[in-house]
Amino acid sequence: MSNTLKGAAAIVGVGTAGLGEAPGFNAMDIQALAVRAALEDAGLSLADVDGLFCANMSHTFPAISTIEYLGIAPRWIDGTNTGGSSFVAHAMSAAMALQAGLCDVALICYGATMRTGAGRMVPAAEQPTYEIPHQPRYPMTAYAMAAARHMAQFGTTREHLAEVALAARAWAQLNPDAFERGDLTMEDVLSSRMVLEPLTLRDCCLLTDGAGAVVMTRPDRARDLAQKPAYFLGGGVASYNRAISEMPDLTTTAAKDSGARAYAMAGLGPADMNVLQLYDAFTINVILFLEDLGFCPKGEGGAFVSGGHIAPGGGLPVNTNGGGLSFTHPGMYGIFTLIEATRQLRGEAGARQIPDAETVLCHGNGITLSHQATAILGSENTL
Amino acid sequence: MxxxxxxxxxxxxxxxxxxxxxxxxxxxxxxxxxxxxxxxxxxxxxxxxxxxxxxxxxxASGLGTVYTRSVLHRRPKPGDDRPTEHAIILVDLDEGPRIMSRLPDTPAADIRIGMRVRARIAGEDGARVVLFDPEESKT
Structure with a gap:
């Protein structure tokens, strides 16, 4: 039964809007522009959308507010909010809803304007009761604690973390839409301001405005639309805890399980993945996910990313858009992993295109390493 | 019960x-x-x-081991007399559970992963919290 969703749906349209700074606009405004762009990309219209998948941190009821703003009346609505991983999980939920006939055109969308709005990362209103008295800085404290533990347990170094930031910047320099495209050196990262030890400013993702949207349909319809479909091959989610203090092992995330579930559904393994899109809220995330998703043994992620191995020209392309570290990070990033994966599979990624990309692994991380979602997408040849 | x-x-x-x-x-x-x-x-x-x-x-015995740590480095602002470093720890209590807390009297640079610590209750009436002190320095 584990393969029933493989090939059940495909991404047929992607769009972005308001990347970087969108002064004077709100989250719903730029989200609507991204939705329009994604539907236009697919050759569909808002009138075709009958399934909605949506999460954010600005609205208590994101899906309902989105329905109202867009003027749509979908017959299937999923507002599951697991943090920044939501949209990667939504890809699997959308495949399920499409296969079940609950909808025919599924829209996944997100928008936020924290940079020009609040001017800071706006954390969730409710935080863990027994952590708050100690004044953690969410979400950074949690990731700094994971990094510190990984360093103590496996000898991971600040240089290892910096390699992730350097790779992201090198990819961003190939992406005209990236927010940070200036030159960045190892020395720049190591000497940047210490924010939350052991993480410096350059170990932390950007805070931008931005919106993204993804349109999915069943394969029969996908083949008749404007773009080359990016097929859903497998997905998985996993979560054990909300608070970082409740996480069983800060050096092993639930990506170990979400990834295993996605590989099982796709009938593929790490060696079959041509390109990775890993939610890089902080440099340590990429090291953790490379380990937990099976690209290197536990504890060896630091050595794995060294020498530009995940940068342009390296052995394994990771975060080819520049990631949350250098491309864009409007509070929740997950949807941008799906968008970049689709562009790579279509072969339309310009200077950063990976030749003959047939499979892309997308991985979303939610809250403070609290929820993990993996989705594997592939070209028609992989079905 | x-x-x-x-x-x-x-x-x-x-x-x-x-x-x-x-x-x-x-x-x-x-x-x-x-x-x-x-x-x-x-x-x-x-x-x-x-x-x-x-x-x-x-x-609880109150004894535990520092599992991990993080240190916020604040940029000093006029009128803000808080220390510029704010260290937070996760402690694995000897009984098993993990708890977030602080070692308020220990300089951040001296907080080591693996160090033994002992709990104490601190704070004003109505706002008491569980904090820790290093255990190794005591005989």
């Missing part, structure tokens, strides 16, 4: 209030599962390991 809202008798309180009442009295107590023996934190109405409702409060 943990109070149940369905039992007759004096007004019951939930696990959060019971934990805080112990802390307010200067004690670190943990729930222990009467079925699987696990010590539990954060306080809950059921055991997260075996899902039993049979939990009883018991004194």
């Amino acid at each position: 943990t109070a149940s809202p369905d039992r007759p008798g004096p007004p019951p309180t939930g696990p959060d209030q019971q934990f805080q009442a112990h802390v307010a009295d200067g004690r670190l107590w943990l729930q222990t599962c009467q079925d699987c023996g696990s010590a539990i934190f954060m306080p809950r109405i059921l055991c997260p390991h075996c899902h039993s409702l049979s939990l009883q409060w018991a004194p």
Whole structure:
């Protein structure tokens, strides 16, 4: 039964809007522009959308507010909010809803304007009761604690973390839409301001405005639309805890399980993945996910990313858009992993295109390493 | 047994209030599962390991080991006289559970992963918290 969703749906349209700074606009405004762009990309219209998948941190009821703003009346609505991983999980939920006939055109969308709005990362209103008295800085404290533990347990170094930031910047320099495209050196990262030890400013993702949207349909319809479909091959989610203090092992995330579930559904393994899109809220995330998703043994992620191995020209392309570290990070990033994966599979990624990309692994991380979602997408040849 | 809202008798309180009442009295107590023996934190109405409702409060040793740490480096602002470094730790209590806390009297640079620590209750009435001190420096 584990393969029933493989090939059940495909991404047929992607769009972005308001990347970087969108002064004077709100989250719903730029989200609507991204939705329009994604539907236009697919050759569909808002009138075709009958399934909605949506999460954010600005609205208590994101899906309902989105329905109202867009003027749509979908017959299937999923507002599951697991943090920044939501949209990667939504890809699997959308495949399920499409296969079940609950909808025919599924829209996944997100928008936020924290940079020009609040001017800071706006954390969730409710935080863990027994952590708050100690004044953690969410979400950074949690990731700094994971990094510190990984360093103590496996000898991971600040240089290892910096390699992730350097790779992201090198990819961003190939992406005209990236927010940070200036030159960045190892020395720049190591000497940047210490924010939350052991993480410096350059170990932390950007805070931008931005919106993204993804349109999915069943394969029969996908083949008749404007773009080359990016097929859903497998997905998985996993979560054990909300608070970082409740996480069983800060050096092993639930990506170990979400990834295993996605590989099982796709009938593929790490060696079959041509390109990775890993939610890089902080440099340590990429090291953790490379380990937990099976690209290197536990504890060896630091050595794995060294020498530009995940940068342009390296052995394994990771975060080819520049990631949350250098491309864009409007509070929740997950949807941008799906968008970049689709562009790579279509072969339309310009200077950063990976030749003959047939499979892309997308991985979303939610809250403070609290929820993990993996989705594997592939070209028609992989079905 | 943990109070149940369905039992007759004096007004019951939930696990959060019971934990805080112990802390307010200067004690670190943990729930222990009467079925699987696990010590539990954060306080809950059921055991997260075996899902039993049979939990009883018991004194904790207060001893633990620093599992990890992070240090916020604040940019000094006019009128802000807080220390520029704010260290937070996760402690693995000897009984098993992990707890977020601080070593308020230990310079951040001296906080090592793996160091032994001992709990104390600190703070004003109504706002008491569980903090830690290094255990190794004592004889």
